[in-house]
Amino acid sequence: MKQLIKALGALCCTALLGWGADGAAQSIAQPAGQPAAAPVAQHEHGPAQGGAQLLQNVFARSHVSLNGRWNYIIDPYEMGYYDYRHEPFDRSPKGPQGFYEDLQPKTKNDWVEYNFDLSPNMKVPGDWNSQAEKLSLYEGTVWLRQVFDAQPKEGKRYFLYFGAVNYESHVYLNGKKLGTHKGGFTPFQFDVTGKLAKGRNFVVVKADNTRRQDEIPTVNTDWWNYGGITRDVLLAEVPDTYIADYKVQLAKGDLKRIEGFVQVAGAQPAQTVTVEIPEAQLKTTVRTDAAGRAAISISVRSLRYWSPEDPKLYQVKIAAGPDSVADRIGFRTIETRGRDILLNGKSIFLRGISLHDENPLIQGRLRGEGDMRMMLQWAKELNANYVRLAHYPHSEKMARLADEMGLLVWAEVPVYWTISWQNADTFRNANQQLTDLVVRDRNRASVIVWSIGNETPVSEPRNVFMRKLAGTARGLDDTRLVAAALEVHREGKEVVVQDPLADALDLASFNEYAGWYWSNAKDMLTYRFRIDYDKPVVITELGADALAGYHADADTRWSEEYQELLYQNQFKLLTAIPGLRGMTPWVLTDFRSPRRQHPYFQDFWNRKGLVSDTGQKKKAFHALKAFYDGVQQQYAKGAGK
Numbered sequence: 001m002k003q004l005i006k007a008l009g010a011l012c013c014t015a016l017l018g019w020g021a022d023g024a025a026q027s028i029a030q031p032a033g034q035p036a037a038a039p040v041a042q043h044e045h046g047p048a049q050g051g052a053q054l055l056q057n058v059f060a061r062s063h064v065s066l067n068g069r070w071n072y073i074i075d076p077y078e079m080g081y082y083d084y085r086h087e088p089f090d091r092s093p094k095g096p097q098g099f100y101e102d103l104q105p106k107t108k109n110d111w112v113e114y115n116f117d118l119s120p121n122m123k124v125p126g127d128w129n130s131q132a133e134k135l136s137l138y139e140g141t142v143w144l145r146q147v148f149d150a151q152p153k154e155g156k157r158y159f160l161y162f163g164a165v166n167y168e169s170h171v172y173l174n175g176k177k178l179g180t181h182k183g184g185f186t187p188f189q190f191d192v193t194g195k196l197a198k199g200r201n202f203v204v205v206k207a208d209n210t211r212r213q214d215e216i217p218t219v220n221t222d223w224w225n226y227g228g229i230t231r232d233v234l235l236a237e238v239p240d241t242y243i244a245d246y247k248v249q250l251a252k253g254d255l256k257r258i259e260g261f262v263q264v265a266g267a268q269p270a271q272t273v274t275v276e277i278p279e280a281q282l283k284t285t286v287r288t289d290a291a292g293r294a295a296i297s298i299s300v301r302s303l304r305y306w307s308p309e310d311p312k313l314y315q316v317k318i319a320a321g322p323d324s325v326a327d328r329i330g331f332r333t334i335e336t337r338g339r340d341i342l343l344n345g346k347s348i349f350l351r352g353i354s355l356h357d358e359n360p361l362i363q364g365r366l367r368g369e370g371d372m373r374m375m376l377q378w379a380k381e382l383n384a385n386y387v388r389l390a391h392y393p394h395s396e397k398m399a400r401l402a403d404e405m406g407l408l409v410w411a412e413v414p415v416y417w418t419i420s421w422q423n424a425d426t427f428r429n430a431n432q433q434l435t436d437l438v439v440r441d442r443n444r445a446s447v448i449v450w451s452i453g454n455e456t457p458v459s460e461p462r463n464v465f466m467r468k469l470a471g472t473a474r475g476l477d478d479t480r481l482v483a484a485a486l487e488v489h490r491e492g493k494e495v496v497v498q499d500p501l502a503d504a505l506d507l508a509s510f511n512e513y514a515g516w517y518w519s520n521a522k523d524m525l526t527y528r529f530r531i532d533y534d535k536p537v538v539i540t541e542l543g544a545d546a547l548a549g550y551h552a553d554a555d556t557r558w559s560e561e562y563q564e565l566l567y568q569n570q571f572k573l574l575t576a577i578p579g580l581r582g583m584t585p586w587v588l589t590d591f592r593s594p595r596r597q598h599p600y601f602q603d604f605w606n607r608k609g610l611v612s613d614t615g616q617k618k619k620a621f622h623a624l625k626a627f628y629d630g631v632q633q634q635y636a637k638g639a640g641k
Helices: 002-017 368-381 396-405 424-441 460-476 500-504 560-574 619-636
Strands: 062-065 068-074 121-124 141-150 156-162 168-173 176-182 188-191 199-208 233-239 242-250 257-265 272-277 282-287 293-299 314-320 323-329 334-337 340-343 350-355 386-389 408-412 447-454 481-485 489-491 494-497 508-511 528-531 537-541 580-583
Touching: 121 141, 141 233, 156 168, 176 188, 233 242, 242 314, 242 323, 257 272, 257 314, 272 293, 282 293, 334 481, 340 580, 350 368, 350 408, 350 537, 350 619, 368 396, 386 396, 396 408, 396 424, 424 447, 424 460, 447 460, 460 481, 460 500, 481 508, 481 537, 560 619
Parallel strands: 350 386, 350 580, 386 408, 408 447, 447 481, 494 528, 508 537, 537 580
Antiparallel strands: 062 233, 068 121, 068 141, 141 199, 156 188, 156 233, 168 176, 168 199, 242 257, 257 293, 272 282, 272 314, 314 323, 334 340, 489 494
């Protein structure tokens, strides 16, 4: 009877959420003028707003950067979008009057109550919180405008690409609405072919980082809510027939075959496509089907397989008609076997660390390659071979740097804590963010795990929601592991990992804070873990707060000594777990969070970092490095299993 009730509950949740039998979600990207309830058709992944499919590897295409100084207007009452009856100007029968028109008074009698030219400017890409004191804690609408020159050509298509805008954006070109987008960490684009003027053009973005209950993430998080255009803005140019997307990776569990596809847009049936890896002396020529898709399969004779010890990247060249694109791609396999994780068929221990997309030294999101390299170099100094990019998609450039530097990656979407599990729009949002992440990064050898969430409480609606996400990840890419950071509960002195979602995942991965949120750094050794899954165990979070420079005995919380002892005892506790195959302690650096209220030790900082906000390495940094040095030696001797 209990099983019947569970089945009926799952069926009810599925019906309420409006999912199809195949689990496919409708795109949340919305073209201008389309009612919000109308779904946008999809092929493999949802098109960006205005019907444009995301360009794979956009930075390798011909493009003009629109980065730089953008003028901005702070608009907490959204007077630039709504009239006094709260009717959106871009839907009003009175005609457009919003800030997106960028109006200039033509006579001294003209009434215009805003002026971008006289407004301050900020750097894009960049969050607004770190660029103006009055915006440090601001949540709401800011309008941003950039003026640029364009010379559109015949026979070319043009796309306006945004790497990320947090959170909801309305985008206008020359006063005309292109569309809207939700989700603060994934890219989107608009087809602006035929919409560019010769000469002066202007783009206006209404960015709104307001937290809302039914969004992804929801209102309750543990990081700073950085608003604005936080990643690159590009105007990309491609031929009428162009390579829209591709995947070139080793087949699942097969070191001797490269498989994938090339998607060509604007192609005639049977368009010739060439994929070549010159250094490996590999080349294949295939033809597209009626949908413009060409499957590829190449036998491999000899390759240097990508690994943290040898992060070999090959130049891959793809050509179709008038278009061509090159990428640097590594080739490796990742799989599980029982309680083991195999990289290129060999057992590996994931010596990891978690990190946020935030610069601890200068407030704000990571500012370009220099900041990203700094963070990953600190991870390398820990002797890490693995990073968890929490709790949302980090920049595409971060994954590419991990490829280059030899760091494995856990990539995550912000399905975080308590989500509106029975809201169909919330699911579509989460599913689209996951889809965009997978599509963006599935050619990155470093990325080995798609994470569908963090610390989500068990319930039947949540189980249905999360299993659907797991199905989406596998449907888009079956060559990587699918996981989530699960929660634990305690029964006496047992720490129990028991979550029905685990059956849909490849790892028994979970967060635990023995010694900090429960027990203390000494008594924690009296606990034992009970994990009833024949899967590799990966600890996704552990740790303690410590204020750098605050020294006391090891019994004193907040001290570096307490954090150091907690780490050392965690190693004793965790190495007793059969099948332990990795960990990503929380966290690489101290980071800003309005949740953290202690006036002396925290002051809006989460102090669990191993590196402080001044770049100082705490004692626990060295403790973790020593542990990883020992683990590396064990696995080098073949004694890691």
